[in-house]
Amino acid sequence: MSRALPASAARAPALSRAIEEAVLSPGKRLRPLVALAVGEIFRAPLPAATAVAIAVEYLHAASLVLDDLPSMDNARRRRGRPAIHVGHGVATAELAALALVARAFEVAAQAPETPPRTRAMVIGELARAIGAEGSCAGQAADLAADPSRLTLEDLEGIHARKTGALFVAAVRTGALTGGAGEETLEALTLFARNLGLAFQITDDMLDLTGDPERMGKDTRRDAHRANFATLFGLESSARLVDELLEAAVSALSPLGKKAAILADLPRVVRDRQK
Amino acid sequence: MKSGAGRNPPPALSLDEARRRLRDLGYLNGGVERFLFRRAFAGRGGLFLPAILLGAFAAAIASLAAVETAEAGFGESLDAAAALVVHLFFSDLAIAALFALLLGFAAGRSRAPAGAATASGLAAAGAVFFLWIGGAWSLSREIPARALLWGAPVALAALLLARAVRTGFLARAYAHSRALPSRRRRRVFLAAALTGVLAAAAIFTSRGRPAPPPPALPAPRGGAVVVVAVDGLALDVKTSDALSGVRELLATGATGWWPAKKAAPPEVWTDLSTGETPPRHGVRALTRVRPKGSPIGLRPPLGTAWYLRRLGPALRLVSSAPVSASDRRRLAFWEVAASAGLPAAAVGWWASGPWPGAEVVGNEEILAGASDGISADRRAIEAARLRRRGGQQVLTVYLPGLDILRDDPNPERRPEALLQLHRYLEEEVSRAIAGQGALVILAAESHAAPVSLGRMVVFDGRLPVKTLAIRPEDVAPSILARAGLPVAADLPGHPVAALFPPGVLETTTVPTYGTRTAPATPRSALTDREYLDKLKSLGYLN
DSSP states (O other): OOTTSOSGGGGOHHHHHHHHHHHHSOOOOHHHHHHHHHHHHTTOOHHHHHHHHHHHHHHHHHHHHHHHSTTTTOOSEETTEEOHHHHHOHHHHHHHHHHHHHHHHHHHHTOTTOOHHHHHHHHHHHHHHHSTTTHHHHHHHHHHOOGGGOOHHHHHHHHIIIIIHHHHHHHHHHHHHTTOOHHHHHHHHHHHHHHHHHHHHHHHHHHHHSOHHHHTSOOSSSTTSOOHHHHHOHHHHHHHHHHHHHHHHHHTGGGGGGGGGGTTHHHHHHHOOO | OOOOTTSOOOOOOOHHHHHHHHHHTTOSOSOOOTTHHHHHHTHHHHHSHHHHHHHHHHHHHHHHHHHHHHSTTGGGOHHHHHHHHHHHHHHHHHHHHHHHHHHHHHHHHOSSHHHHHHHHHHHHHHHHHHHHHHHHHHHOSSOOGGGGGGHHHHHHHHHHHHHHHHHHHHHHHHHHHOOOOOOOOHHHHHHHHHHHHHHHHHHHHHHOOOOOSOOOOOOOOOOOEEEEEEETOOTTSOOOHHHHHHHHHHTTSEEEEEEOOOOOHHHHHHHHHHSSOHHHHOOOSSEEEEETTOSSOBOOOTTOHIIIIIIHHHTTSEEEEEOOGGGOOBOOHHHHHHHTTOOEEEESOTTOOOBTTEEEEOHHHHHHTOSSHHHHHHHHHHHHHHHHHTTOSEEEEEEOHHHHGGGOSOTTHHHHHHHHHHHHHHHHHHHHHTTSSEEEEEEEOSSOOTTOEEEEEEEOSSOOOEEEEOOGGGHHHHHHHHTTOOEETTSSOOOOGGGSOTTOSOOOEESOOOBOOOOOOOOOHHHHHHHHHHHHHTTTTO
């Protein structure tokens, strides 16, 4: 992950530090792990799957930097450390996010042992995940939403794009590097959609109940606004998480035993404490 | 981040509504085994809990269905049914838990969990049907059509168990090896349940239907018959001189003999009184079991004896109940006679009880006031003499004294009992020889020695002495024919004309005498206890 970081930031040490901090701070690395796991299922060349995984994580890191900005969620802490904009300033944080997005596409475009068509498809998946149909749209909807009138469909729309889209991109790009067919991609998409929503609902629950120290970020910032945990209550949210994870695992059935490596991920999502 | 002051809050959503709307959005549509994933997270303890609970419940329901099928009236007592289910549920928990452990072991090592899970579910459902069908089969030779009504609850219980087992298996397999579940196979279990019910229908049909209730019998044309049944009269054993008097007396009658069988006295004597075999008349042992809380005793169905006969009594959760008339599913000869309008009386017989038109003094009543075999016989003989004066057309008395005295350490008692018997028999024989009706003496030893014979000795006017082999099933038809009653064609035995004067036996037949359908009647545990204590004090149940 660190070796793939942009080296040309030598004359801008603050930006370099911000980028490194954004990428290398202690996160769960769930998305790149998903991409790598799916790549392994389809026997993708390891360099290709690794490149895709790195690209996905760079995009995720960039989205977190942007999400924490004062103009967005105005979060002060992330992954147990001051948010990038707190430590390096808003301008540097914005530049770091932009640089990471660019680097992600660069890594994907240079993915070794990957046919050009597959590279193009991977880049397309990543672009969709963060673009006007993906994270950006989700963040915009989140910013524009009236928390007192959010419906389930509104919440799902926000989460599916802010969180779910990158999960979907992770599994689909991992599968694409292994040459997976459309039917398999559909199954994986279903898996990722359910997993992503379960992940986000868990996030909402942890926001209400989690330990800020353990989580490494501010909590109860969402307590005053609608999310799944406030909309349904913790108990019902927990049941929905279970059912979404069941649906996610079930979606892998067409893949047979070779998908077993993914079947552990729902447990990670369900039991996570941060 | 955003303010919604002054707006109405969103309406609270129910979980079901949330599920529906999420499905509309493309989630929750995986068709996964319900609860599988959650159970996989629940750890080993919770993994098979539903299967264990459902397994115990399904087994209890299947056993209840078997008992209710075989025991007329058992299901009509809600207390009895509930008590049986509760007892069997808790006892079956241990068995179910053991099977769950084995399943967990197998699931953790299965290479094809989907198939193995389905097979496990099918096996569990099959076990439930086996308990039902096998239990009913073992308890009764004849199974009424209403037994199939139990098909619905048994099939439902089996279906639920099968699914719980399958889900538990898959969850364990997943938790252990991350092997993924396949989609549900509802139809497999549904088909299995349907097959189980159809199999039950086929098997129950092959078992035969109970005979209808006793039909109206034509007016009898015979004379009076007295039947004296003597238990423990081992004429083939060379013993005291006291026996020789009885032996010599009986040697003057026309004798039919059969090899005696070793069985509990109620079974041996019910064979003779009904003319049927034990699987058809239903009386086997001296006692039945009575789960605590049940007002009715029962015979343990298949797979429950370990608890109802052994563990339950050891834990004082199950007690014994004496055999009673409600155990008997065929009419005794005095009941057939009474049903045909003959004045009839029976004294002291095992598994006897009230019957319309018959005066019945039960075994319990005779033994209640007896301190030993001699007094038991004395009470029975006195009761019989009393009924004889009442002009009964069919009178019978069962004398248990010699059987009770079989192991008596006092050598004086048995000769005394034999002397008492001798006097009574002489009295009856002299009447019979004088033409005051027929006398049939039944002598059998229920603790049969290898050479022991059962005997039917007939005195009916002046008959030539003769001896011939007959079957025990011939006894009841002979008595009934002599009383002038047509013999039921569905009885396995036939009247033995050679033992009676020519022309005195009724030769017409009726299709059947029907089934004795008197329902099991609730009795207090104290009453049963007193009876059982008396039986023990007289040497039974040791």
